[in-house]
Amino acid sequence: MTNQPHVGRVDDGHMPTYYIGSVGRALTLLSALNQRGHLTVSDAAEQLDVAPSTAHRLLQTLVHHGYAKQDDSRVYAPGPASTVSAEPSSPHRYSHPRAIRILRKLAFTVGGTVHVVALEGNSIRFIAGVEGSHDLGIATARSGWLLPAHITAGGRAILATFPDAQLASLYPDGRLPATRFCRIRTVDELRAQIEEIRRRGFATSRAAHEEVCGIGVVLPSEIGPATMAVTAAWPPHRFPANDTANVVHHLRVVTRQLVEDEN
Template structure:
């Protein structure tokens, strides 16, 4: 069996698991010898496609695997599909809106629709920001399996600080993402840009996997922000229906 085939089998298996898994389980599922599986996993770890959780003796997907998924999302017609709904969202809310995808531990902004009269944002097309600090990143992370989030943020050293606010440890991030799931949408307030807040909802594919997030950014002292979560959720649901083929 070619080495590339073995590596792809391992990636496909890990992608289908809700949590990181031990070496023996990967070996049996992919029908590979133990030594081959061990060397293959560590080669993939060196390239960033696999993360080894040493304390748990388990392996999970690494940031490079998420970059592959993000590349697929960038090449899909998601931007073309989303541009009109985002423009309608701006008309509905009179606030700037954007679409972002996960790229490792960052979000990459692929569309920005700026509301007339609103100030420019740091979330311009092509900009990357720490996912754990943005509403868009939190909306996506909250819909990922816990094991994948743990693989992305295995320790406090993997958290970037911007303005001294936001989660800085895996446990703080878990709490934030749990609150996000219960609320039904993600928020951030001044953690990206002081004075500005955002609300975001994930866009899901046919497997209910988050492929992007729709967000609206607004002044944190705005009086008319209470309807923004519903407006963002409606737009995200519209995109989810279009890319997943569901009604």
């Protein structure tokens, strides 16, 4: 399993020296339980890319401390000690095993970390992710994170599907949330970049972090502007600048697969 991408890992992009793997895996399972509302041992093993016996021990530990419970069919659900709502929201279907397998194949194909992201207000939530095998501690799968939409490739791709008036409504004062690595500060500046994204049909970004470059493509929507996207990210020295069209093709194939699975 050491050559497989790592699923669901959340940190600030740099693995701390004091990182405890078992704690990280338990927290990943707790997050998955609260997002999806239920997990089997097989689901947990798939989510963590570990043996079922390891997943079972982690789930039983959560049960012991009240953060999970097990019903008669031996399916795990959030326990009484969990303070996060157990009601799964629609976007979290993309963290299910079938979607994770699709994302894992994409990560291997493009050689980077991939995510499904969803719009929340003028931010995007990282719903599910698979870390590329070469990206340990650089482009981490940040499942659960919330970042300003305009600084990420997926967020920019989503915003580009909005009519100008609807885009402006996301930023009532005309200004964007200030961030460390993004130079644009106003809706007018964002709109100028979005015109190029609309023309190309995909977005790129290096504004979320100086050590991460990304490409984003929206999931097709038949009822208005897109609200979700699939992204791929790499450290700058591995960004496929000469192979962008091929990466975009693979991203679009995956967006269609995810939408077809939903239907």
